[in-house]
Amino acid sequence: MRIVLVGPPGAGKGTQAALLAEQLSIPHISTGNLFRANISEGTELGRRVESILREGGLVPDELTIAMAAERMAQEDAQGGFLLDGFPRNIGQAKALDASLAEAGQKLDAVLDLEVPEDEVVKRIAGRRMCRRDSAHVFHVEYNPPRREGVCDVCGGELYQRDDDRAETVRKRLAVYHEETEPIIDYYRAQGLVSTISALAPVPEVTRRALAVLP
Ligand code: ADP
Numbered sequence: 001m002r003i004v005l006v007g008p009p010g011a012g013k014g015t016q017a018a019l020l021a022e023q024l025s026i027p028h029i030s031t032g033n034l035f036r037a038n039i040s041e042g043t044e045l046g047r048r049v050e051s052i053l054r055e056g057g058l059v060p061d062e063l064t065i066a067m068a069a070e071r072m073a074q075e076d077a078q079g080g081f082l083l084d085g086f087p088r089n090i091g092q093a094k095a096l097d098a099s100l101a102e103a104g105q106k107l108d109a110v111l112d113l114e115v116p117e118d119e120v121v122k123r124i125a126g127r128r129m130c131r132r133d134s135a136h137v138f139h140v141e142y143n144p145p146r147r148e149g150v151c152d153v154c155g156g157e158l159y160q161r162d163d164d165r166a167e168t169v170r171k172r173l174a175v176y177h178e179e180t181e182p183i184i185d186y187y188r189a190q191g192l193v194s195t196i197s198a199l200a201p202v203p204e205v206t207r208r209a210l211a212v213l214p
């Protein structure tokens, strides 16, 4: 199954993607996590994108599309994948469609996570991410780790992302409304979109997602 997950920053895409990917036995591909891994490893790509992430802008399409295509070409993604944070604008959505079409493939579903803005702001403010693996995500109030500052899954250090500060969050929300939201209509025209309310506990959101996926 080939699925795209959309929703504002802090909606719970990464949290749900990790759970759904496990249930569906497909890889979770997060462009945000891939960029952060490049930054922490100090790669050439990481150096080019670091200030863009810190300021909450979008990385140029050519870099993003090339990185996503490389990851999707890996063997574990041949049978399907769950994309989290990609595509993030119409240009990326068209590039994804074109590369899937070239391989005789298409998307099966686009899952749109709906969360009111005051709630995403609270989710982002309390988010803590693991330095060893950014698929390990916690929240100081809603999903606290057993030991403060320590990842329950792997013992890694938990940190607050640079771009989760209030000023940057406003910018990221504006970018979401301007650039990313239009892809929902683009995919709606293809009959692919299921919108669910993600204003519920994590397991309930997972149930809602599994109930609407084809
Ligand atoms: P969130 O889900 O909180 O919005 P992500 O981890 O998905 O955050 O993305 C973090 C940052 O990485 C974005 O603000 C942007 O700078 C960059 N990024 C991630 N995915 C893309 C993409 N598809 N296109 C451009 N930039 C991206």
Ligand code: ADP
Binding pocket: 007, 008, 009, 010, 011, 012, 013, 014, 015, 016, 123, 124, 126, 127, 128, 137, 138, 139, 140, 142, 143, 198, 199, 200, 201, 202, 205
């Ligand atoms: P996204 O990838 O969309 O930016 P995350 O999955 O990183 O979002 O979630 C943002 C924050 O909200 C994290 O701290 C996470 O623990 C928390 N969170 C995720 N889903 C829920 C939920 N259903 N209820 C409460 N908090 C949640």
